[in-house]
Amino acid sequence: MASTVIPFGPQHPVLPEPIHLTLKVEDEIVKEAVPALGYIHRGLEMLCSIRDYHHMIQVCERICGICSMIHATCYSQTIEELMNIEVPPRAELLRIVWSELHRMHSHLLWLGLFADAFGFEALFMQFWKIREKIMDINEATAGNRVIVSVNVIGGVRADLSPDQIRWILTELDDVEKQLKAIQPTILDDYTVKSRTKGIGVMTPEQAIELGAAGPTLRGSNVAQDARMLGYGAYSQLDFEPVVEPDGDCWSRSTVRFREVLQSIDLVRQAISKLPEGDINVKVKGNPPEGGEIYTRVEQPRGECMYYIRSNGTKHLERLRIRTPTFANIPPLLTMLPECELADVPVIVLSIDPCISCTER
Amino acid sequence: MKMKNDGYRLVTFSTYAVGEKELGIMYHFDKDLDEAHLRLVVDKEKPIPSVSGVYFCAMLVENEIQDQWNVKFDGLVVDFNRTLLLDSEVTTVPLVNNVKIEPKN
Numbered sequence: 528m529a530s531t532v533i534p535f536g537p538q539h540p541v542l543p544e545p546i547h548l549t550l551k552v553e554d555e556i557v558k559e560a561v562p563a564l565g566y567i568h569r570g571l572e573m574l575c576s577i578r579d580y581h582h583m584i585q586v587c588e589r590i591c592g593i594c595s596m597i598h599a600t601c602y603s604q605t606i607e608e609l610m611n612i613e614v615p616p617r618a619e620l621l622r623i624v625w626s627e628l629h630r631m632h633s634h635l636l637w638l639g640l641f642a643d644a645f646g647f648e649a650l651f652m653q654f655w656k657i658r659e660k661i662m663d664i665n666e667a668t669a670g671n672r673v674i675v676s677v678n679v680i681g682g683v684r685a686d687l688s689p690d691q692i693r694w695i696l697t698e699l700d701d702v703e704k705q706l707k708a709i710q711p712t713i714l715d716d717y718t719v720k721s722r723t724k725g726i727g728v729m730t731p732e733q734a735i736e737l738g739a740a741g742p743t744l745r746g747s748n749v750a751q752d753a754r755m756l757g758y759g760a761y762s763q764l765d766f767e768p769v770v771e772p773d774g775d776c777w778s779r780s781t782v783r784f785r786e787v788l789q790s791i792d793l794v795r796q797a798i799s800k801l802p803e804g805d806i807n808v809k810v811k812g813n814p815p816e817g818g819e820i821y822t823r824v825e826q827p828r829g830e831c832m833y834y835i836r837s838n839g840t841k842h843l844e845r846l847r848i849r850t851p852t853f854a855n856i857p858p859l860l861t862m863l864p865e866c867e868l869a870d871v872p873v874i875v876l877s878i879d880p881c882i883s884c885t886e887r
Numbered sequence: 888m889k890m891k892n893d894g895y896r897l898v899t900f901s902t903y904a905v906g907e908k909e910l911g912i913m914y915h916f917d918k919d920l921d922e923a924h925l926r927l928v929v930d931k932e933k934p935i936p937s938v939s940g941v942y943f944c945a946m947l948v949e950n951e952i953q954d955q956w957n958v959k960f961d962g963l964v965v966d967f968n969r970t971l972l973l974d975s976e977v978t979t980v981p982l983v984n985n986v987k988i989e990p991k992n
Contacts, residue, residue: 561965565972570981735896738944756920821901821915821924832915834901849899849915849948857944886972 530558535871537566542872543640544882552868560863562856568886575846580606580814580837583846584678590848591884592673593636594826596622596629598848599678601824604758605833606680609818615805618682619760623797624695625669625677627790631702632661633827634783634790637879638713641780644872645722650712657705660698667691682807692798699791706787713784723777727862727874730774737861740854741829742786743878746779748772753825764796776877783879786827813841826851828879850884888941890916895923897942902952904982908932910956931983934961947971955982 530553537545545566551559574586587602588595600622607614639654662672669675669685677683687695713719729739734747744751745768752768754761769785771778816839823832829851836845855878862874890897895916903911905928912935914925929935937960939946949960950971957980960966968991973981975991 563971565970565974568972573981735894736891736942736944738897738899738942751917751920753920821913821922823898823922830898832898834913834915836903845901845903847901847903849901853947854899854944856947861943 529553533868535875537563539872542644542875542880544880546875546880546882546885548863548871548875550863550868550871555868557863557866557868557871560860562860564882564886566886567882571887572846572848575843577842579841580843581680581810583843584680585676587848588674588676588678590850590887591881593633593881594629594828594831594850594884595674596625596677597824597826597831599676600626600759601822601831601833603678603680604824605820605822605835606814608822609814609820609835609837610680610810610812612681612808612810614682615808616760616802617686617804618806620763620797620801621683621685621687621806622678623760623764624687624794625665625675625683627793627797628661628664629675630827631787631790632658632665633879634787635661637783637827637876638780638787641873641876642713642719644876645719647718650709650719653705653709653712657702660702664695664698668695679807681810682805684807686806687798687801692801696795696798699794703788703791706784710784714781720777722870722873723780723877724773724775726776726870727866727877728773728775729858729862733861734774734858737858738854739829739858740851741826741879742769742779742782743829743855743858745770746782746877747774751830753823753830756823758822758824760797760800763800764793766793766796776873779877783827813837813839814843815839828852828881828884829854848887850881850887852878852881852885855880856885890923890925891941894918897938897944898922900945900948900952902956902982910935910958912952914938929958931956931958934959936960937962937964939964956980957983957986957988 533550535548537547547563549561587598635658639651642650666672677685750768750770814837818837832849834847838844895918898915901913905911912927916923950967954972980986
């Protein structure tokens with residue numbers, strides 16, 4: 528059988544991420560996939576040598592719009608640990624509220640795009656309609672819909688009033704009700720199952736060996752979630768990683784759907800434990816000379832890692848960021864071979880690729 | 888290989904400059920949220936042994952390091968030859984000062 532080479536991306540109608548894959552195809556079956564990155568590489572890690580460590584929060588937030596809050600949280604926590612800064616308990620819980628809101632809007636955005644990828648446009652619209660409520664909460668509480676910019680080194684810059692808290696809880700009740708109403712459509716529907724069940728299968732052993740992260744890892748029956756490390760105020764909250772056993776596209780989408788419901792619960796728990804008090808502390812000085820630190824957080828797409836070296840100045844010596852999509856590209860390359868060409872967009876989307884994060 | 892046999896997942900590597908001529912590499916591993924780190928300091932002029940034969944996922948990280956530090960990994964399973972993130976006509980190395988390199992064809 529003669530093989531055909533098909534370029535997939537970097538601009539593709541069903542994939543709003545500029546990833547390029549060179550697909551070697553025989554009789555509509557993908558035999559090999561080779562990635563090409565670098566279309567939007569911005570060199571953001573390098574900026575730490577010319578930007579003050581306080582200003583780098585704004586840079587880190589812009590690595591990715593959808594995970595912006597959690598990028599900023601990870602960066603802030605890393606600097607705070609390096610400088611022994613004690614963040615007020617109220618700020619820690621407020622960070623969780625905005626982080627989980629980000630996880631919810633990221634997953635809802637993805638669930639909509641995923642439905643769109645296999646031609647279910649009504650479902651796409653429903654997920655994005657629900658997501659609007661989360662965006663409205665972000666806008667009302669932080670002033671922005673996507674990049675909320677609430678983190679500062681030493682805490683947060685915005686607080687929630689009792690009225691806002693009551694309104695958030697009411698909105699989340701509504702989000703939960705609407706999500707449960709469309710749950711059968713995404714989890715029990717014949718059309719959805721026929722496009723996702725048994726497609727792009729990755730075993731637990733492969734997931735571990737290939738360094739998969741987040742819902743891609745948990746969708747392959749590996750119960751690992753960086754939030755279980757108890758960073759920030761997560762140690763005060765009660766939750767378990769969401770796991771699905773089959774390792775296919777359906778499992779990964781189910782993990783994300785269930786994680787939206789989990790995030791609603793975590794926001795409720797964080798709000799119920801919100802103490803009175805300050806929301807930030809004043810930070811003086813620079814990170815210490817010879818400081819070295821490694822921190823992990825759980826983003827919507829998976830585990831994100833920050834490694835920082837400081838040299839006693841206001842500039843960091845080295846900032847290294849490993850984002851979840853970077854970890855999920857090798858698993859993708861093993862999911863694609865032997866799949867049908869028509870399933871490529873569904874499999875690529877199933878890892879929730881964020882090339883903006885990957886290329887930083 | 889020992890880390891893999893012990894069931895550790897490779898998270899990533901982090902690199903940093905050690906003076907002008909050396910590169911520090913931290914290998915970060917994870918097993919059920921238990922972290923392990925290995926440190927290696929290498930000469931930038933000499934090829935660095937690749938671990939992509941053991942952990943395939945190291946392939947992307949090693950290619951990224953080649954792009955950003957102008958070093959060479961020996962035994963890399965898929966070598967983008969310094970064009971994973973950078974265009975082939977790039978002649979400056981992002982994380983190394985005052986080093987000019989030949990454009991790739």
